[in-house]
Amino acid sequence: MAALICAAGSGSRAGEGLPKQYRLLDGRPILSASLDLFLNHPAVSLVATVIGADHRALYDAAAAPFAASETLLAPAIGGDSRQASVRAGLEALAEREIDIVLVHDAARPFASAALVDRAIASAFANGGAVPGVAVVDTICEVDRGGGRGATLDRERCRALQTPQAFDYALLRAAHAQAEGAGRADFTDDGALYAWAGHRVVVFEGETENVKLTTPEQFEVFARREAVETLLTLGDVRMGTGFDVHAFGPGDHVILGGVAVPHDFGLSGHSDADVVLHALTDAVLGALGDGDIGAHFPPSDPTWKGADSAKFMADAVARVRARGGVIAHLDVTVIGEAPKVGPHREAMRARIAEICGVALSRVGVKATTTEKLGFAGRREGLAAMASATIRLPLTEDLA
Numbered sequence: 001m002a003a004l005i006c007a008a009g010s011g012s013r014a015g016e017g018l019p020k021q022y023r024l025l026d027g028r029p030i031l032s033a034s035l036d037l038f039l040n041h042p043a044v045s046l047v048a049t050v051i052g053a054d055h056r057a058l059y060d061a062a063a064a065p066f067a068a069s070e071t072l073l074a075p076a077i078g079g080d081s082r083q084a085s086v087r088a089g090l091e092a093l094a095e096r097e098i099d100i101v102l103v104h105d106a107a108r109p110f111a112s113a114a115l116v117d118r119a120i121a122s123a124f125a126n127g128g129a130v131p132g133v134a135v136v137d138t139i140c141e142v143d144r145g146g147g148r149g150a151t152l153d154r155e156r157c158r159a160l161q162t163p164q165a166f167d168y169a170l171l172r173a174a175h176a177q178a179e180g181a182g183r184a185d186f187t188d189d190g191a192l193y194a195w196a197g198h199r200v201v202v203f204e205g206e207t208e209n210v211k212l213t214t215p216e217q218f219e220v221f222a223r224r225e226a227v228e229t230l231l232t233l234g235d236v237r238m239g240t241g242f243d244v245h246a247f248g249p250g251d252h253v254i255l256g257g258v259a260v261p262h263d264f265g266l267s268g269h270s271d272a273d274v275v276l277h278a279l280t281d282a283v284l285g286a287l288g289d290g291d292i293g294a295h296f297p298p299s300d301p302t303w304k305g306a307d308s309a310k311f312m313a314d315a316v317a318r319v320r321a322r323g324g325v326i327a328h329l330d331v332t333v334i335g336e337a338p339k340v341g342p343h344r345e346a347m348r349a350r351i352a353e354i355c356g357v358a359l360s361r362v363g364v365k366a367t368t369t370e371k372l373g374f375a376g377r378r379e380g381l382a383a384m385a386s387a388t389i390r391l392p393l394t395e396d397l398a
């Protein structure tokens with residue numbers, strides 16, 4: 001049993017960009033889905049592909065995951081129409097021993113293994129077999145000016161799909177016969193096979209087995225992928241913050257809400273807690289909600305000497321007000337002294353308490369700057385922070 005994948009089209013109706021069979025869907029080229037389907041089907045022992053003359057590099061990239069497969073033949077070059085491409089693919093298989101051939105559009109990446117099973121069973125039972133789905137719309141003819149013609153009996157209509165299954169030798173002969181008769185207008189192999197006098201039956205297709213053809217279809221699938229990514233990842237956002245305060249008179253500094261003894265204090269409008277200031281900005285950054293100065297201006301006397309836990313708690317409340325949660329907070333203190341190590345756990349615990357998160361979701365680290373810059377000269381301390389938060393999916397899907 002062989003499969004012949006038609007991938008030699010230019011995808012002109014799909015609009016700008018790569019030929020549609022090489023565009024990415026679920027992170028891989030559309031053609032790869034059909035290669036995967038047939039190369040992993042137990043009844044299929046040969047897979048042939050017809051491709052465009054200029055598409056070899058694109059094909060190689062799409063087929064790379066299957067390059068080691070002995071079932072996959074080197075691609076043949078297709079023709080100017082689908083009919084011509086199928087003919088070229090059938091000729092490329094001429095030296096092989098094949099009973100049934102399954103002809104499939106690369107542009108139909110959603111066909112299932114169960115559909116292939118039905119195609120094979122139906123071909124063995126009936127000769128030619130094509131999948132079809134009932135049409136749900138009213139179907140009518142139109143004249144050349146677009147005028148409405150006769151209504152067709154939709155109960156007697158089916159929208160035909162692939163894979164279509166045929167006796168290989170008969171299909172090859174039918175294609176040769178059609179070419180000899182100057183018939184180049186067959187849009188599927190079932191019609192050509194029937195024209196050559198062979199029986200073709202329609203078996204149950206799959207509504208999901210659409211042929212990707214228009215830009216609108218690609219937009220719908222791109223949107224679906226974006227939604228699936230959101231559902232998988234959640235709406236995770238990350239913000240960063242940075243703050244600096246100079247040393248001034250005093251005998252301790254406040255870091256992460258903890259009083260740490262030191263030869264100096266930190267000067268600032270509030271309590272000059274660089275750690276909580278950087279973390280507050282990181283949370284606000286993740287929310288896209290301004291910065292600490294916008295919410296608590298240094299010009300406002302209310303915040304003179306304020307406990308920076310207020311700023312931090314306010315930023316956390318903003319996350320909660322939007323239905324979000326804090327996934328992680330991480331901060332690095334930058335300076336020569338005081339040493340952070342002995343106070344790390346107390347700082348983590350206080351930050352966790354202010355923010356209402358588990359201790360495991362808070363990281364506190366420190367580094368010197370190898371005596372370089374203002375921190376290296378012991379003129380002050382800096383802190384850089386990141387905050388990871390998760391917002392409800394509805395925010396972006398609304």
Ligand SMILES: Nc1ccn([C@@H]2O[C@H](COP(=O)(O)OP(=O)(O)OP(=O)(O)O)[C@@H](O)[C@H]2O)c(=O)n1
Nearest residue numbers: 006007008009010011012013080081085106107
């Ligand atoms: N000369 C052609 C034309 C089409 N096909 C293949 O036949 C399938 C169905 O054709 P269609 O959806 O019409 O693809 P395109 O011809 O590429 O599209 P368009 O008509 O928009 O250019 C596709 O997998 C396409 O690659 C082919 O192998 N050789």
Ligand SMILES: C[C@](O)(CO)[C@H](O)COP(=O)(O)O
Nearest residue numbers: 082105160161162187188211
């Ligand atoms: C073979 C086919 O997919 C059955 O629906 C269809 O006829 C291909 O049509 P196109 O003219 O190549 O778009």
